[in-house]
Amino acid sequence: MSAYDAIEGGKSAARPETSGWLARAIHRNGAGYLFLAPWLIGFFCLTLGPALVSLYLSFTDFDLLTSPEFVGAQNYVRMVTADAKFAAAIRVTLVYVALSVPLKLAFALAIAMVLNRGMRALPAYRAIFYLPSLLGTSVAIAVLWRQLFAADGFVNSLLATVGIEGPSWISNPNYSLYTLVVLSVWQFGSPMIIFLAGLRQIPADMYEAASLDGASSRRQFLRITLPLLSPVIFFNVVIQTIEAFKAFTPAFIISGGSGGPINSTLFYTLYLYQEAFSYFRMGYASALAWVLVIIIAIFTAFSFLTTKYWVHYDD
Amino acid sequence: MATTIQLNSVEKRYGAHDVIRGIDLDIKPGAFTVFVGPSGCGKSTLLRMIAGLESISGGDLMIDGARMNDVAAARRGIAMVFQSYALYPHMSVYKNLAFGLETAGYKRKEIQQRVNDAAATLQITDYLHRKPKALSGGQRQRVAIGRSIVRDPKIFLFDEPLSNLDAELRVQMRVEITKLHERLGNTMIYVTHDQVEAMTMADQIVVLRGGKVMQAGSPLELYNEPANQFVAGFLGSPKMNFAPVRVADGGAVTLDRHRIEVNRPLQVAPGEDLTLGIRPEHIGIGEGPGQTLGEAQVDLVEHLGGSTVLHVRPQFGHEPLTVVLPGQHTCRTGDVVTLRIDPADCHFFDGEGRAIRG
Numbered sequence: 001m002s003a004y005d006a007i008e009g010g011k012s013a014a015r016p017e018t019s020g021w022l023a024r025a026i027h028r029n030g031a032g033y034l035f036l037a038p039w040l041i042g043f044f045c046l047t048l049g050p051a052l053v054s055l056y057l058s059f060t061d062f063d064l065l066t067s068p069e070f071v072g073a074q075n076y077v078r079m080v081t082a083d084a085k086f087a088a089a090i091r092v093t094l095v096y097v098a099l100s101v102p103l104k105l106a107f108a109l110a111i112a113m114v115l116n117r118g119m120r121a122l123p124a125y126r127a128i129f130y131l132p133s134l135l136g137t138s139v140a141i142a143v144l145w146r147q148l149f150a151a152d153g154f155v156n157s158l159l160a161t162v163g164i165e166g167p168s169w170i171s172n173p174n175y176s177l178y179t180l181v182v183l184s185v186w187q188f189g190s191p192m193i194i195f196l197a198g199l200r201q202i203p204a205d206m207y208e209a210a211s212l213d214g215a216s217s218r219r220q221f222l223r224i225t226l227p228l229l230s231p232v233i234f235f236n237v238v239i240q241t242i243e244a245f246k247a248f249t250p251a252f253i254i255s256g257g258s259g260g261p262i263n264s265t266l267f268y269t270l271y272l273y274q275e276a277f278s279y280f281r282m283g284y285a286s287a288l289a290w291v292l293v294i295i296i297a298i299f300t301a302f303s304f305l306t307t308k309y310w311v312h313y314d315d
Numbered sequence: 316m317a318t319t320i321q322l323n324s325v326e327k328r329y330g331a332h333d334v335i336r337g338i339d340l341d342i343k344p345g346a347f348t349v350f351v352g353p354s355g356c357g358k359s360t361l362l363r364m365i366a367g368l369e370s371i372s373g374g375d376l377m378i379d380g381a382r383m384n385d386v387a388a389a390r391r392g393i394a395m396v397f398q399s400y401a402l403y404p405h406m407s408v409y410k411n412l413a414f415g416l417e418t419a420g421y422k423r424k425e426i427q428q429r430v431n432d433a434a435a436t437l438q439i440t441d442y443l444h445r446k447p448k449a450l451s452g453g454q455r456q457r458v459a460i461g462r463s464i465v466r467d468p469k470i471f472l473f474d475e476p477l478s479n480l481d482a483e484l485r486v487q488m489r490v491e492i493t494k495l496h497e498r499l500g501n502t503m504i505y506v507t508h509d510q511v512e513a514m515t516m517a518d519q520i521v522v523l524r525g526g527k528v529m530q531a532g533s534p535l536e537l538y539n540e541p542a543n544q545f546v547a548g549f550l551g552s553p554k555m556n557f558a559p560v561r562v563a564d565g566g567a568v569t570l571d572r573h574r575i576e577v578n579r580p581l582q583v584a585p586g587e588d589l590t591l592g593i594r595p596e597h598i599g600i601g602e603g604p605g606q607t608l609g610e611a612q613v614d615l616v617e618h619l620g621g622s623t624v625l626h627v628r629p630q631f632g633h634e635p636l637t638v639v640l641p642g643q644h645t646c647r648t649g650d651v652v653t654l655r656i657d658p659a660d661c662h663f664f665d666g667e668g669r670a671i672r673g
Binding site (some may be wrong): 138203206207208209210211212214215219223224227228230312314 | 393398405414
């Protein structure tokens with residue numbers, strides 16, 4: 001028994017008997033709980049509480065103005081049977097996730113491999129490449145993106161110098177989603193930093209042994225780098241996919257909150273926002289939110305299940 | 316047919332920093348050559364230059380008479396065993412052994428044959444399906460060696476391969492590598508900082524210091540006739556005793572005021588200061604043949620069973636000496652013993668540390 005325990009035990013013995021394990025726990029570790037209090041309050045009041053309330057609301061017709069009436073699974077049934085915009089939002093979001101995540105990770109890995117070759121000003125390059133990740137999800141960057149890809153924007157001006165007349169990227173439904181994919185790829189800094197850290201953990205003598213065996217750079221990349229980096233790739237895939245499912249700001253700003261043109265940028269979260277705050281169908285929006293949670297959970301669980309086939313842990 | 320390696324004035328520079336300074340070396344076909352030296356002497360760098368993992372800043376590397384400076388590592392016919400083993404952790408032992416053969420485009424049947432042969436040679440057949448993390452240090456070391464022998468290279472390079480093993484396993488693997496060399500007959504270069512490994516395994520030892528070759532020769536040649544004080548002190552355990560002496564008339568030197576008859580011409584003018592070197596095992600105590608060196612007090616006794624090590628403080632000089640006596644002795648700390656030497660066992664070094672031959 002430590003001196004602290006002895007003192008605490010002495011105090012406990014001197015005090016009157018308290019009832020219940022919670023009271024005893026608070027009595028014994030009061031100072032600890034006091035320090036935990038800000039997080040506990042935040043977690044229960046701002047995360048768990050609202051989440052549970054939204055779960056309840058998803059089974060109601062709550063419209064912000066009147067009391068919620070319980071409607072059972074009606075919101076969920078409507079989603080899959082009578083809501084074309086829900087299907088459009090799912091389709092747009094899945095296309096966005098399927099394109100932006102692999103492209104962003106491939107780009108981040110490529111840049112990380114270049115930086116990993118050893119550069120004098122590596123910290124400066126790292127900071128420069130990371131900057132878009134800090135700014136990328138901001139409203140200002142989304143506005144800038146809108147200017148860049150507008151009909152008379154910078155991209156088309158650039159194309160005009162080589163005689164190409166570019167379309168209006170953000171107002172053409174054939175291209176608008178892809179401008180958002182490009183914006184996402186541009187925010188490659190965060191996974192790049194993680195890839196760079198992972199690459200630096202791969203011992204140089206693995207490559208030296210492979211080069212003595214005559215392995216080409218491509219073979220070294222495929223047979224050594226990718227397998228040894230697989231835990232980091234897995235982490236980045238999960239995190240970036242969740243981020244992509246949750247993407248909202250760029251679509252909101254570029255489409256002016258409409259998800260247009262012709263629902264081509266109607267991200268799932270944007271549709272959820274419209275239902276909640278444009279049409280005040282808070283119950284339905286809550287159901288949409290829980291479906292997104294389930295989609296992300298299924299994806300994450302599926303990802304974890306596949307790890308035994310492609311993720312190599314060294315321990 | 317085993318392979319010759321020649322280094323002609325080979326140099327390595329990192330910017331203004333010279334790491335390898337004009338090394339000339341001939342390695343005979345089938346020889347087991349050991350590069351030995353203290354940390355930072357350039358032995359691993361030199362090995363990596365031969366392997367093709369480091370560029371050569373100056374001079375020529377010749378393998379079987381062909382200049383190899385600009386030849387890619389994979390085309391030099393070299394296999395290397397790394398200090399860390401460098402096994403691919405995500406591959407089974409079989410895949411680790413097969414990797415180089417697959418890369419070289421061997422057919423599956425031949426790969427299987429070669430891997431199985433190597434595994435049988437190194438007694439790792441039972442572990443072929445395991446990942447490296449499921450192997451002990453010794454087993455990993457065998458896999459690393461196996462990976463190098465499956466390719467049937469002309470030259471084997473070993474970069475301190477035993478340094479991660481415990482003492483017992485190190486001795487065992489030392490014997491196995493020596494036997495492997497005898498069986499294969501290939502040219503092998505082995506880097507170590509352990510002089511016992513160097514002495515026990517080498518046909519030729521190359522002692523390096525500061526990027527230069529201090530001496531190259533057979534283990535006993537270096538032990539018996541060190542070219543300089545560094546080599547004399549580096550090889551041998553416990554290390555050689557050194558004491559300052561002055562050349563006297565009549566083929567003698569004086570240690571403090573004690574006269575030692577050298578019995579051979581030193582070809583150094585009387586009055587010149589030299590360093591006397593004598594190995595611990597060449598100093599005796601009590602009555603016996605040779606010259607009496609004087610009395611010394613025993614500071615410490617180490618009983619090793621097969622031999623006894625005395626750390627003594629001579630009354631005729633200030634430098635403590637180490638004495639190794641064969642067998643077991645009853646000396647105790649504080650005893651005063653009479654030291655004796657055979658002048659033929661004495662080594663002399665000039666002011667720059669060069670050996671003076673009689």
